[in-house]
Amino acid sequence: MRQNVFPPGLSRRVVAGNLLYAPVVHYVLGEHVIIFVSGLLSRDAEGNVVGAGDMGAQIAQVGENLATALGSIGANLGDLVRTSTYVTDIDEFFLHTDVRKRYFGVALPTSTTVEVRRLSDPAFMVEVEGFAIMPAARLIREPV
DSSP, X not given: OEEEEXXXXXXXXXXXXXXXXXXXXXXXXXXXXXXEEEEXXXXXXXXXXXSTTOHHHHHHHHHHHHHHHHHXXXXXXXXEEEEEEEXXXXXXXXXXXXXXXXXXXXXXXXXXXXXXXXXXSTTOOEEEEEEEXXXXXXXXXXOO
């Protein structure tokens, strides 16, 4: 019932030759699919930082990455029911609510935003993890 998914278009985090985590894990429970998306950063497909020093650009890249993660199994941003957001400057984050709304406004998921001292690399300013639910009929059985 559980499947780990490594969507094309998202970088794979490898440290010392070990893959650290699956970006997407989903469970089919009856007529629904429960989807967990790991914390996503503003990385491009090659793992490079996008929008260094620009939180708005980083929020947009994270939104794109989340859409890619969900889309790889047939879900979309409208299926989000919960997000957890970690930012290095909460005041700066609230200056970019328009960017966040562009990606998350369609679902208006429950949400928690927390300011943290630092993320996994000092260049990152925002990280978002997601939880979504969708009808099992939309599940792409062989993720793209």
